[in-house]
């Protein structure tokens with residue numbers, strides 16, 4: 001059993017995870033808490049906005065389609081970092097983004113154990129617990145701390161792509177490569193200036209939608225891992241402190257070898 005106390009200024013509750021089940025791989029976990037948090041969020045939002053649509057990680061795992069339309073849409077990851085949650089590794093977040101006409105209007109990432117609430121609204125800046133955020137502004141890739149994720153895939157091609165990308169970055173060299181176990185919190189480190197870049201191939205829109213607007217509103221840059229325009233449904237992202245760093249990472253990171261049939265969102 002895993003449990004984590006979630007706090008905000010308004011409420012305090014204990015999340016109990018009684019059952020851990022596997023999804024797409026032996027490292028892709030889901031608990032009752034993931035499902036309960038998603039249900040709680042969707043039902044509360046639906047009561048107020050009955051016409052709005054939802055893309056939620058656990059609803060998709062239960063068979064719902066992943067379709068981003070022009071309608072107002074809430075993109076929800078009820079627990080980003082479920083493996084951390086199960087093991088009590090202290091980086092676990094709730095990630096919520098809201099889009100209209102496929103454009104993100106605001107994003108919220110609540111890093112529960114740290115009690116850090118990141119949020120950003122389009123054109124209105126990014127904040128951590130109410131204080132404005134700003135990226136590091138670093139432009140020299142050799143001075144960067146880069147965050148990525150190991151991911152849940154365990155097949156040979158995915159593993160060799162992931163490890164060789166990390167090796168290529170370390171050989172540049174960059175000053176550090178880190179992985180916290182939650183893409184949402186990883187990307188928020190770029191927004192704080194604590195890290196200079198984040199990249200990953202294989203995250204879903206619910207992992208990165210909220211933190212993308214947080215990085216952008218903190219003055220950062222977001223692009224596809226091939227250097228093209230970012231598409232939150234493509235499962236490829238670089239978030240960086242500057243265009244120079246983002247382009248530097250795009251030149252190093254290779255995705256093609258294993259994206260194949262993997263390039264759309266499925267839970």
Ligand SMILES: O=P(O)(O)OC(CO)CO
Pocket residue numbers: 029057077079080081082083149151152181182183184203207
């Ligand atoms: O815990 P989740 O929501 O599956 O997300 C993981 C994706 O590997 C970390 O971002």
Ligand SMILES: [Mg+2]
Pocket residue numbers: 077079080081183206207
């Ligand atoms: Mg996630």
Ligand SMILES: [Mg+2]
Pocket residue numbers: 034057077078079080081082
């Ligand atoms: Mg999740």
